[in-house]
Amino acid sequence: MKKISSEQIIDALQKAVIRANVSLDANIIAMLRNAIKKEENELALKILNILLENAEISLSRNTPLCQDTGVAVLFVTIGSNVSIKGMPLEKAINEGIKEGYEKGFLRKSIVSSPIKRINTNTNTPTIIHYNYTEGEEFIIDLLIKGGGCENKSALKMLKPSDGINGINDFVIDTVKCAGAAACPPFFIGIGLGGNFEKCALLAKKALLRDVGAFNSKEYLKSMEVELLSKINKLSIGPMGVSGKTTAFSVAIEEAPCHIASLPVAVNIDCHSHRHRRIVF
Amino acid sequence: MKTIKLDLPLAEKQIIQIRSGDFVELSGFVYTMRDAAHKRISEMIEKGETLPFELKDSSIYYVGPTPSPDNAFPFGAAGPTTSDRMDTYAPIMLSNGVKIMIGKGKRSSNIVKLIEKHNALYLATIGGAGSFLAKKIISSKNIAFKDLGTEAIQLIEIKDFPCIVINDSHGNDFYRGLSAIAP
Numbered sequence: 132m133k134k135i136s137s138e139q140i141i142d143a144l145q146k147a148v149i150r151a152n153v154s155l156d157a158n159i160i161a162m163l164r165n166a167i168k169k170e171e172n173e174l175a176l177k178i179l180n181i182l183l184e185n186a187e188i189s190l191s192r193n194t195p196l197c198q199d200t201g202v203a204v205l206f207v208t209i210g211s212n213v214s215i216k217g218m219p220l221e222k223a224i225n226e227g228i229k230e231g232y233e234k235g236f237l238r239k240s241i242v243s244s245p246i247k248r249i250n251t252n253t254n255t256p257t258i259i260h261y262n263y264t265e266g267e268e269f270i271i272d273l274l275i276k277g278g279g280c281e282n283k284s285a286l287k288m289l290k291p292s293d294g295i296n297g298i299n300d301f302v303i304d305t306v307k308c309a310g311a312a313a314c315p316p317f318f319i320g321i322g323l324g325g326n327f328e329k330c331a332l333l334a335k336k337a338l339l340r341d342v343g344a345f346n347s348k349e350y351l352k353s354m355e356v357e358l359l360s361k362i363n364k365l366s367i368g369p370m371g372v373s374g375k376t377t378a379f380s381v382a383i384e385e386a387p388c389h390i391a392s393l394p395v396a397v398n399i400d401c402h403s404h405r406h407r408r409i410v411f
Numbered sequence: 412m413k414t415i416k417l418d419l420p421l422a423e424k425q426i427i428q429i430r431s432g433d434f435v436e437l438s439g440f441v442y443t444m445r446d447a448a449h450k451r452i453s454e455m456i457e458k459g460e461t462l463p464f465e466l467k468d469s470s471i472y473y474v475g476p477t478p479s480p481d482n483a484f485p486f487g488a489a490g491p492t493t494s495d496r497m498d499t500y501a502p503i504m505l506s507n508g509v510k511i512m513i514g515k516g517k518r519s520s521n522i523v524k525l526i527e528k529h530n531a532l533y534l535a536t537i538g539g540a541g542s543f544l545a546k547k548i549i550s551s552k553n554i555a556f557k558d559l560g561t562e563a564i565q566l567i568e569i570k571d572f573p574c575i576v577i578n579d580s581h582g583n584d585f586y587r588g589l590s591a592i593a594p
Contacts, residue, residue: 178537238561312493
């Protein structure tokens with residue numbers, strides 16, 4: 132039996148939320164550099180160079196990449212031989228998030244009710260999804276998700292006869308509608324199948340994939356490659372000023388579904404893609 | 412690429428000369444306002460209450476900044492939020508004299524027309540460049556709605572703050588000139 136204390140969880144999470152908000156992943160910096168090499172539009176180039184400089188300033192001044200320090204979305208994978216000591220897991224997670232947002236001078240962006248709209252001033256309650264496995268595995272995937280790109284995400288229940296063309300059209304339309312406001316170049320998570328709510332969760336989960344990696348299933352990989360190429364041909368470009376790079380990656384996750392259904396969800400993430408994996 | 416340096420507030424004649432697609436660097440005083448502050452100000456106008464600041468000839472930046480970790484600058488990160496959410500309130504803001512709105516993303520066709528009608532400007536700055544833009548804000552003072560936290564209204568002084576002119580006073584729309592973005 133693997134024993135983990137709630138203090139360990141709190142400490143790891145508060146450090147991870149600060150790190151995720153302040154330090155741009157080295158792979159994304161490489162993607163920005165690559166986009167700069169390819170870009171011909173002067174204004175798009177200027178924006179990409181500012182984004183690189185922004186990442187440097189964030190590290191040196193210890194300030195967030197973006198003022199929207201987001202909602203912390205957590206995917207917790209917990210094995211049957213893991214025992215949490217101290218606080219209940221959910222309480223410990225919220226405590227870690229709260230501490231991180233306070234210590235890291237991060238913005239608190241959660242309101243207690245969508246109608247009353249009073250800020251909780253802690254950036255909690257946070258959003259947690261659990262996945263139960265065997266053994267001693269205990270992993271927390273942390274995604275810092277901004278509101279601007281989340282607002283431009285969409286879900287549609289297609290007909291099975293709509294097929295791959297229908298899926299591609301819906302993804303392209305969603306990206307066009309997201310345009311400049313959702314902060315391109317994007318990272319795009321796509322969920323296919325499941326049902327209404329499962330499909331949305333798959334799209335979010337797709338954003339946890341290592342940046343630039345493709346699905347191991349060949350037919351999904353070829354869809355990812357085709358969609359990424361189609362999206363970049365839209366020439367929306369960095370911050371919508373037109374340019375070569377509109378998306379850095381497209382990741383698809385699928386699940387079995389009803390004979391009548393073809394659910395598709397598109398979760399857009401901005402260029403400030405902030406993901407950390409904590410392995411205990 | 413030419414950069415046009417501008418000091419706020421702009422004279423009517425200056426606004427007329429600025430064209431969509433221009434790259435500008437602004438210096439001067441701007442009020443921060445996003446969703447919640449817009450809602451309150453609109454309600455105050457409708458009730459005929461005295462406003463916490465003069466809207467006439469003012470400039471508004473759609474931002475909810477993060478706190479500063481040091482004494483170097485007033486904020487940690489201070490990039491723009493999505494402007495289309497403010498389209499609900501922009502008509503009342505423009506008719507009460509707001510001249511410059513700064514945010515990110517496109518505006519509705521109705522707002523584009525109103526920007527032309529009121530001889531105003533809509534500018535986009537760089538979304539996600541929070542730390543970079545925070546260094547272009549050299550002072551900050553709370554004006555109203557402290558209870559709203561990050562959504563409170565602050566009077567900020569910006570210096571060489573980079574923006575792209577999206578909608579000018581002639582009805583031009585930078586994004587509509589580019590085919591990719593949905594109407």
